[in-house]
Amino acid sequence: MIHTKQNIAIIGSGLVGSLLAIYLRRYGHTLTVFDRRPDIREVEFSGRSINLAMSNRGWKALEEVGVAEEIRKIGIPLDKRAMHVIGKPEYYQKYGKEGEAIWSISRGVLNKRMIDLAESAGVEFRFEEKVWDIDLPRAQVFTGESEKGEWKAYDFDLVFGCDGAFSRVRHKMQRRSRFDYSQDFIDVGYKELTIPPNEDGTHKLNSNSFHIWPRGKFMFIAMPNLDGSFTCTLFMPFEGEVSFESIKTKADAVHFFSTYFPNVKKDIENLTHDFFKNPTSAMVTMKCYPWTYWDKVALVGDSAHAIVPFYGQGMNAGFEDIYVLDQIIKEQGDDWGAIFKIYQKQRKPNADAIAELSYRNFIEMSSKTADPMFLLQKKIEKRFSSHHPEKWIPAYSRVTFSDKPYAEALAIGDFQEKIMKEIMAIPNISEKWDSEEVENKILRALEESNH
Amino acid sequence: MIHTKQNIAIIGSGLVGSLLAIYLRRYGHTLTVFDRRPDIREVEFSGRSINLAMSNRGWKALEEVGVAEEIRKIGIPLDKRAMHVIGKPEYYQKYGKEGEAIWSISRGVLNKRMIDLAESAGVEFRFEEKVWDIDLPRAQVFTGESEKGEWKAYDFDLVFGCDGAFSRVRHKMQRRSRFDYSQDFIDVGYKELTIPPNEDGTHKLNSNSFHIWPRGKFMFIAMPNLDGSFTCTLFMPFEGEVSFESIKTKADAVHFFSTYFPNVKKDIENLTHDFFKNPTSAMVTMKCYPWTYWDKVALVGDSAHAIVPFYGQGMNAGFEDIYVLDQIIKEQGDDWGAIFKIYQKQRKPNADAIAELSYRNFIEMSSKTADPMFLLQKKIEKRFSSHHPEKWIPAYSRVTFSDKPYAEALAIGDFQEKIMKEIMAIPNISEKWDSEEVENKILRALEESNH
Numbered sequence: 056m057i058h059t060k061q062n063i064a065i066i067g068s069g070l071v072g073s074l075l076a077i078y079l080r081r082y083g084h085t086l087t088v089f090d091r092r093p094d095i096r097e098v099e100f101s102g103r104s105i106n107l108a109m110s111n112r113g114w115k116a117l118e119e120v121g122v123a124e125e126i127r128k129i130g131i132p133l134d135k136r137a138m139h140v141i142g143k144p145e146y147y148q149k150y151g152k153e154g155e156a157i158w159s160i161s162r163g164v165l166n167k168r169m170i171d172l173a174e175s176a177g178v179e180f181r182f183e184e185k186v187w188d189i190d191l192p193r194a195q196v197f198t199g200e201s202e203k204g205e206w207k208a209y210d211f212d213l214v215f216g217c218d219g220a221f222s223r224v225r226h227k228m229q230r231r232s233r234f235d236y237s238q239d240f241i242d243v244g245y246k247e248l249t250i251p252p253n254e255d256g257t258h259k260l261n262s263n264s265f266h267i268w269p270r271g272k273f274m275f276i277a278m279p280n281l282d283g284s285f286t287c288t289l290f291m292p293f294e295g296e297v298s299f300e301s302i303k304t305k306a307d308a309v310h311f312f313s314t315y316f317p318n319v320k321k322d323i324e325n326l327t328h329d330f331f332k333n334p335t336s337a338m339v340t341m342k343c344y345p346w347t348y349w350d351k352v353a354l355v356g357d358s359a360h361a362i363v364p365f366y367g368q369g370m371n372a373g374f375e376d377i378y379v380l381d382q383i384i385k386e387q388g389d390d391w392g393a394i395f396k397i398y399q400k401q402r403k404p405n406a407d408a409i410a411e412l413s414y415r416n417f418i419e420m421s422s423k424t425a426d427p428m429f430l431l432q433k434k435i436e437k438r439f440s441s442h443h444p445e446k447w448i449p450a451y452s453r454v455t456f457s458d459k460p461y462a463e464a465l466a467i468g469d470f471q472e473k474i475m476k477e478i479m480a481i482p483n484i485s486e487k488w489d490s491e492e493v494e495n496k497i498l499r500a501l502e503e504s505n506h
Numbered sequence: 507m508i509h510t511k512q513n514i515a516i517i518g519s520g521l522v523g524s525l526l527a528i529y530l531r532r533y534g535h536t537l538t539v540f541d542r543r544p545d546i547r548e549v550e551f552s553g554r555s556i557n558l559a560m561s562n563r564g565w566k567a568l569e570e571v572g573v574a575e576e577i578r579k580i581g582i583p584l585d586k587r588a589m590h591v592i593g594k595p596e597y598y599q600k601y602g603k604e605g606e607a608i609w610s611i612s613r614g615v616l617n618k619r620m621i622d623l624a625e626s627a628g629v630e631f632r633f634e635e636k637v638w639d640i641d642l643p644r645a646q647v648f649t650g651e652s653e654k655g656e657w658k659a660y661d662f663d664l665v666f667g668c669d670g671a672f673s674r675v676r677h678k679m680q681r682r683s684r685f686d687y688s689q690d691f692i693d694v695g696y697k698e699l700t701i702p703p704n705e706d707g708t709h710k711l712n713s714n715s716f717h718i719w720p721r722g723k724f725m726f727i728a729m730p731n732l733d734g735s736f737t738c739t740l741f742m743p744f745e746g747e748v749s750f751e752s753i754k755t756k757a758d759a760v761h762f763f764s765t766y767f768p769n770v771k772k773d774i775e776n777l778t779h780d781f782f783k784n785p786t787s788a789m790v791t792m793k794c795y796p797w798t799y800w801d802k803v804a805l806v807g808d809s810a811h812a813i814v815p816f817y818g819q820g821m822n823a824g825f826e827d828i829y830v831l832d833q834i835i836k837e838q839g840d841d842w843g844a845i846f847k848i849y850q851k852q853r854k855p856n857a858d859a860i861a862e863l864s865y866r867n868f869i870e871m872s873s874k875t876a877d878p879m880f881l882l883q884k885k886i887e888k889r890f891s892s893h894h895p896e897k898w899i900p901a902y903s904r905v906t907f908s909d910k911p912y913a914e915a916l917a918i919g920d921f922q923e924k925i926m927k928e929i930m931a932i933p934n935i936s937e938k939w940d941s942e943e944v945e946n947k948i949l950r951a952l953e954e955s956n957h
Contacts (some may be wrong), residue, residue, distance in 0.1 A: 203654055221681075229689075230672075232788045233744075237688035238680075293684075337683045 056388035058082045061212040064089065064196050066186050066224050070107075070162070071356030071373040072217035073169035076178040077120050078381050086178040087209070089198065091185035096167045106278040106286045107165065108133070108265070108367035109158040110455045116374035119381070122172055129164050131279050132156035137264035139318065147264065152444075155456045157265070157367060159278040161286075189214060189227050194351040213391060214352045220341050222358030228348060236343045241363060241417060243273075244293045244335045249324045252283025259322050260285060269424050270315050273297060277319075287323065299335045338363045340410050344403060347395035355380065360406035365416035366454060368409050372461070376402055408461040412454060412468070428485075432475050435488050439497050446501055447471070474500045507839035509533045512663040515540065515647050517637050517675050521558075521613070522807030522824040523668035524620035527629040528571050529832050537629040538660070540649060542636035547618045557729040557737045558616065559584070559716070559818035560609040561906040567825035570832070573623055577616065581609035582730050588715035590769065598715065603895075606907045608716070608818060610729040612737075640665060640678050645802040664842060665803045671792050673809030679799060687794045692814060692868060694724075695744045695786045700775045703734025710773050711736060720875050721766050724748060728770075738774065750786045789814045791861050795854055798846035806831065811857035816867035817905060819860050823912070827853055859912040863905060863919070879936075883926050886939050890948050897952055898922070925951045 061084045065072045068090035076086045109130060117123040134156040136148040150157060174180060181198075187206060188197040194214050199206040216224025229236050250259055258279055260266055266277040266285070273291035280286060292298040297315075302308050305327040312320040320326065341361035347353040356373030380398050387394045423429040440447040448457075450471070453464035474497060478484065487493060512535045516523045519541035527537045560581060568574040585607040587599040601608060625631060632649075638657060639648040645665050650657040667675025680687050701710055709730055711717055717728040717736070724742035731737060743749045748766075753759050756778040763771040771777065792812035798804040807824030831849050838845045874880040891898040899908075901922070904915035925948060929935065938944060 233691045235690050237690075239686050239688075240684045 056385060058084075058384075059389050060084055061391075062210075063087070063213045063215065064194070064209065064211040065215045065217055066090075066189075066196070066222075067216070067218035067358070068092075068095075068166075068170060068180055068182070069217060069219060069356075070166055070169060070370055071377065072215075073166065073173045073178075074116065074120075074374060075215060075217060075355055075377050075380075076173040077122070077169070077176055078377055080173070080176045080178055081120070082384070086173075087211075088173070088178060088180045089184050089186050089196065090180070090182050092182065094170070094180070094182045095163060096170060106280070107160050107162050107370050108278070109160050110367065110371050112368075112371040112375040112378075112458055114158075115458055116378040119378060122169075125172070126160070126165065126168065127158070129168065129281065130158035130160040131262060131281065132158050133263055133265045133278070135264050137261055137266045139266065139268040141270075141315075141317075151452050151456045155452075156263075157455060159265070159280070161280055164281075186218075186223055189224055189352065191227060191231075191348045191352050213350075216352065216354045216358045217356050219357045220339060220361035222354065224352065225343060225354055225358050228345075228352070228354075229343070234343065234345070236341075238339050238341045238361075240337050240339050241414075242292055242294070243290055243417070243421065244299055244337055245291075246289045246299070246330065246335050247333050248287040248289060248326065248329050250277060250285035250287055250319070250322045251324045256283045258283050258285065268316055268319060269420065271424065272421050273315075274420060275316055275319065287319075293335070293337075302330070305331070340414060342407065342410060344399070346399040346403065350390075350392035350395060353380075353395050353398065359402075360410060362410045362413040363417050364413070365420060366409065366413040368413060368454060368461075372406065372409050375405075375458075405461040408465040409454070412450065412461065412465055428479060431485055431488055432479055435478060435484075435493060436471070436475065438489055439494060442494065443498070446498075470504065507836060509835070510840050511535055512842075513661075514538070515645070515660065515662040515665045517541075517640075517647070517665065517667050517673075518669035518809070519543075519546070519617075519621060519631055519633070520668060520670060520807075521617055521620060521821055522828065523666075524617065524624045524629075525567065525571075525825060526666060526668055526806055526828050526831075527624040528573070528620070528627055529828055531624070531627045531629055532571070533835070537624075538662075539624070539629060539631045540635050540637050540647065541631070541633050543633065545621070545631070545633045546614060547621060557731070558611050558613050558821050559729070560611050561818065561822050563819075563822040563826040563829075563909055565609075566909055567829040570829060573620075576623070577611070577619065578609070580615050580619065580732065581611040582713060582732065583607035583609050584714055584716045584729070586715050588712055588717045590717065590719040592721075592766075592768075602903050602907050606903075607714075608906060610716070610731070612731055615732075637669075637674055640675055640803065642678060642682075642799045642803050664801075667803065667805045667809045668807050670808045671790060671812035673805065675803065676794060676805055676809050679796075679803070679805075680794070685794065685796070687792075689790050689792045691788050691790050692865075693743055693745070694741055694868070694872065695750055695788055696742075697740045697750070697781065697786050698784050699738040699740060699777065699780055701728060701736035701738055701770070701773045702775045707734045709734050709736065719767055719770060720871065722875065723872050724766075725871060726767055726770065744786070744788075753781070756782070791865060793858065793861060795850070797850040797854065801841075801843035801846060804831075804846050804849065810853075811861060813857075813861045813864040814868050815864070816871060817860065817864040819864060819905060819912075823857060823860050826856075826909075856912040859916040860905070863901065863912065863916055879930060882936055882939055883930055886929060886935075886944065887922070887926065889940055890945060893945065894949070897949075921955065 063079055063084050063086050065076055065086065065088045068088045072088055076088050080086050114123055117126055134150055138146050138148060170180065184198045186196055186198050187202050189195065194211045196209045196211060196214060197206040214224065216222050218224055228234055253259055260277065262279045268275040275287060275289050277285040277287040294300045302311055308327050308330045312326060339361055340363055343359060346359045355376045357369065360372065362369055362372065379402060383394050383397050436447065436449065440449060450464055450468035453459060453467065454461065477500065478493060478496060481493065514530055514535050514537050516527055516537065516539045519539045523539055527539050531537050565574055568577055585601055589597050589599060621631065635649045637647055637649050638653055640646065645662045647660045647662060647665060648657040665675065667673050669675055679685055704710055711728065713730045719726040726738060726740050728736040728738040745751045753762055759778050759781045763777060790812055791814055794810060797810045806827045808820065811823065813820055813823065830853060834845050834848050887898065887900065891900060901915055901919035904910060904918065905912065928951065929944060929947060932944065
């Protein structure tokens, strides 16, 4: 395959932008990464911030360019959920089989490392240089101090928009005819809080667990950091009876945590201060199509498909974009028109599938976890899966511990759901849920589908 | 009710903008309408352009401010569809009951008249003045020659965005968090063509009909103008076997019309010239929420809810927005925060409903009209409706000849569809479709729903 050297711009120096730069640099292309923000390596940074859950797809993309081992050093493997239910002792739910885990990694630490790696591979970073406009057919990039001020023009052969959910590159594409676009916010927001380490630097909670305090319409989670702290997130409706809106004073905040999270309350650092200092952030599902413009411009990662975080797949999906794009480049060589066409056609259904799965997880967590019939269904599925592990792989495992397409995970999940609907309709199911009759009925349903 | 005088800006001098100005001017408010285009009354204008179908909701909004009679003079009532099916003589389908009709009105002629009416009521129009930005919380409007040039700032109390599907006002709102937005293009485009009058100025086709040449995946329509001409529209997929893309030469165009529209082909003016001169336009469904910002800014018409044109309700829905908004103003007086809240809450479900109904009409026309079972279902419905006119009002009549909420028309339509699904499942339905058994079964289903 011929790979003629290209002059390539990447907009955005986040995780996806810097990994894509590392990938493309291997072909000898010239890479310039623009970011309106300062160099993350030079700003003061607590090392905590938002945490990511790196799973199979993310690791695979890192392994391809030989940086996975390097990154594993800054992560903590989590092989289970630690459930904190009121009136029950803490209990654990294994994520997968022996050896399967998701990895808690600090976004900031990871991003710094990725920029280091890209830079040492010869990628040029232009920080604090905001891209205001792009001439799509000419792959020309305009930057400047302000939107109305003087702009500088750069000519490129290719431009990649890795500038996140509120992408300027996509924004430019969106003004064209026949560009489909949607942004849907959920009515739940989130706020970051922190659990500091013990005095001896150890973690206050089990460090190889993803901690969850489910409370129906809202929940609290915690992910461990290397320094012994936990990054916590409170997910809660913006408005309503129990909501961010309803917590107006420090006393309200104390009362809220005392009522719903009595055990973890004492461990949270500067609770009442941080609660009002830290922003309440919104979450959006963003879809668009096409993702590319001629053989000139392509969107990768959140700029093409932002999703809600309830499956922990945002970064993993972005990294998989890069892995798949690279496979296509290897096959198609210099034909960037073909590369972009194949890329968007192959990735779009998978991006839509993980968006749907993530949104469903949000609905499931916020409204179904209190439903005894839903919990019973999950118990039946778990029992069946443990007896027939090859016949019933849970959707979570297909998404998290495999690299099969997200669209397949969604389709098989829907099919499993159809079978379970019949099972749940069995009279007295709550009495005979663990019977052979139920198990055989599932087996038969699976067999019928194979014919 | 107290109505304190407000200084109000309306962005967009189209049909919705100019009618809204007429409405608001009655309260003594100061009205300034901005439009980036020149005064439509001063540009050369053929009087043909795109035609509108004014129906009940549109007329009601015009009657409220006493301009309906004035506008009726520039319209032509259409009481039926004229169907042009290959191999069949032309036949007619009545739209509704005796006296019910939709009105063919030239958008340009109507718009000019509305601006005249608004101006004589004391509304100030600022043409060729493009609004580039809006400070939402301050209701401040910025205009100028170019985006990067000098801007002029205007202070208002209220700003209304009536600037259509690609609204600049909405664009500004869209950059805020928790603003839901979607734009979905259909894969069918349209092109305008013209049938000129006879030499004596009369119409070449029946002038009180909406003419349709249905051809499955594509269709041709014609609406009469006062000058004896018809404005025609060809709807056809952008890509595919029979598509705009596949017609590349004048010979292709002639062959296409000879094959599919042999009878009307000879009447189309400058067919091969116009076919390539006139643009192929796209159609979009655009939804968003919220429609308002505090007590400062509101979207009205297409800027809030652009729909595909297959129900002929785009302008009617926009005019109904104004009528409903005005009713709320009468109730709430000076409380613009409350007015805007009630307005968007009341209109949003109805805008979504007419978007859905319009999209379904597109699907129906493009894929179902060739299905014999679908046609049989329509025949059964028609027969039942003629025997029991009060019990089975077709969705078309609810939308077109009533002012009940669109959402109600959609819900009742869905309910009727459910009944018809059962009816169509009757064995041998195609033999006994006109039997008493079928009629009684529908009656029973309707009665059951009343309990």
